[in-house]
Amino acid sequence: MMKEISRAMFSLISYMRANSGEPRNDNFALPHKYFDSLAAGTPVIVRKDFLSMANQVKRLGVGTIIDPEDVERSVEKVIKAYSNYSNILRNVEIHQHEFVWSEDKEKQFLEFVLS
Secondary structure, eight states: OHHHHHHHOOOOEOOOOSSSSSSGGGSSSSOHHHHHHHHOOOOOOETTOOOHHHHHHHHHEEEEETTTTOOOHHHHHHHHHTTTHHHHHHHHHGGGGGGOOOOOHHHHHHHHEEE
């Protein structure tokens, strides 16, 4: 899967909610596809409602944020991201290590859990 993701120019992370009621846990969810995409070196396009991902994407500059309710503006943002692709890709490369579960991170996690 990582090989296929790495071949893409962008990875779209947007899905329909199961229901419209509260609480909306998916606002703060960070799905595997998000981590896999960035670990594979592929910039992301995320839905603005996914607050945690959107905040990270904005802070790190590793993709763009869209609003499916505003298609015209979303298309403009994707086109802008495409024209700024080299900068976004550089940001992904800078932050890529943050999205990879290395042996060191596993060791730190185990030490944290066991302490």
